[in-house]
Amino acid sequence: MKRNRFTSRKRISADATELSRLSIGLAESGSKLEDLFWQNRLGELVDKLFQNGDEDDFSGSLDRLFDTHAMAHDDLADTIESHAESCVLSHLGQDFDILLFAAPVLAWSRFSIPTVSIPKSTLQTLKVQLAAHVLAADARLALADYLYSPDQLPHSFVDTWQLMRRLGSDALAGKDLNVDASSMPETNRFLSDTRYLVGALAVRRGQALFHWNETEKSTRETALKEWLKQGGPSFEALLTGCAYEPLLADAYHAACRAADSASRPYSLNASVAFLQATLGQPAESLRAVIGAFHDKRLEEYRIGFGPKDGDVIYHGVVWPLLGIEDETTDIPGEIEATLRKGGLKDVVALDQQFPYEFCDDCGAPLYPNIDGDTVHAEMPEQNNAPSQTLH
Structure with a gap:
């Protein structure tokens, strides 16, 4: 979640x-006991805020510490995050x-990926399956x-x-939350995207939360x-016209981070499948060019897809950095391995640093081609072409 920097440090509360x-x-802190001292006081203040x-106050403090500690x-x-996604309630x-x-x-879909209200019967089925295989x-x-898009999730810690x-x-x-679909903001349209089923669980204080907390025979892998x-x-009925892959339910912020990570290779595979279906050509006919894009530091990798015998770019994927990833992380190797597993044989990782730039006219990312230039992704003329950017 991006936050604006404070323009004046004097105004911090x-x-x-x-x-x-x-x-x-x-x-x-130098000990577990001291950890508890600070954690308790920090938690009390966070709850008050x-x-x-x-x-x-959250944003101001995070912004200052980002620069200093x-x-x-x-x-x-x-x-x-912990206090935004969990609490103790009495009942x-x-x-x-x-x-x-x-x-x-x-x-992913060549058409629009739905954000929809979930019918009661489907919601009940999902609850039964979550209770049987995921939750304690x-x-x-x-x-x-409601099946949320990333744009429709809570925008702040307080909203969460x-x-x-x-x-x-x-x-x-013993009831569910009814979401007014008409009040939800419109979502951006991408070829590949994530949808979220959101809920809350309640257990007696200190008891197991998930299925894998209860027995040695259950693990995250078996639950998934x-x-x-x-x-x-x-x-299936909620994502008409889409290929989809559910991920394991988890605590809200952990699940969102897992989705961010898993969506990167997923979007590459979706791109290859989309291009094969749209162009009517096998993966072997394509070339992927990987470039590192820098602002003050490495921000992301962009992958341009085009014909292996030309320098045009049909389609592009943005691979953002996550967590502690930086220039020392072998992300190009991970991207190349994913693409080769998906059937591409011509994968080129360029050594040069590209400027973190976007199209002046439409704001779309520019992608690297085999000549080391940054260009606009343009599909060959066709009807009903979806967006050429994947996130």
């Missing part, structure tokens, strides 16, 4: 300053742990009856916290296998 101080204390809706920045981000005299979760679905046996569950509280209360009340087999078909 007292609470934002205290967030920074507590986070630095936690980052520099969520109650007050003080998103700017990387470890403290990460500790603060982890704490904010009928009993305390329950609440966790917001997401079940991402990777999808005693977990209570509420789902939002509010959604968690609403869904958590619904889980305890059963979720794909039993839960996957439920998305």
Whole structure:
């Protein structure tokens, strides 16, 4: 989630300053006992700011620590995320742990990838399969009856916290969250994208959350296998005209990061399949050119697809850096391995650094060609051509 930098450090609030101080204390702690001291005080302040809706204090402190103390920045981000996606609620005299979760679905289509309301019957089927294969046996569950695009997910930590509280209360009340589809913003159209099933689970304080917490016989891998087999078909009617791949449900922020990571190779495979279907040519007829694009530092890799006997680019994919990835990470090797596994034989990774530029007219990314130039991706003339950019 991108946040604007503060233009004046003098305007940072007292609470934002205290967030920074507590986070630095936690980052520099020398023992588990001291960790708990800082974590408790930091958690109390974060909870207070969520109650007050003080998103700017989170952003201001994170922005300052990003420039001055990387470890403290990460500790603060982890704490904010944790408190945005989980809490303790009381119900009928009993305390329950609440966790917001997401079940991402990777999808691609030559047509528009739907963002739709989920019919009650489908929602109930999804709940049954989640309960049977993913969640702990005693977990209570509420789902939002909408399949979200990335643009429609909560835009801030406070928005995420509010959604968690609403869904958590619904889980305890035994109902689901009705989403007004007409109020949802329009989503950007991409050939490959992610959709999210979002919900909350409630368990008695300190009890298991997921199936793999309960027994040694269950692992994340076995849970995913059963979720794909039993839960996957439920998305077919929601994603008409799409190829799709469900991912394992997990805590909200972890699931979103997993989807971001998995969507990168998925978008490459989708590109190859799309080009083969659209051009009526095998993968062996294509060339992929990989380029590293820099602003002040390496920002992303872009992959241009075109005919192996020419310098034009038909299609492009953006491969953003995630987490701690940088120039030392062998991302070009990962991209090349994915493309070759998908059937491409001509894959070229250019050594030069490309400027982080976009088309002046339409704002689309520019992609590298075999000559080392950055060009606009242009498909051959055809009807109903979708966007030429994948994310």
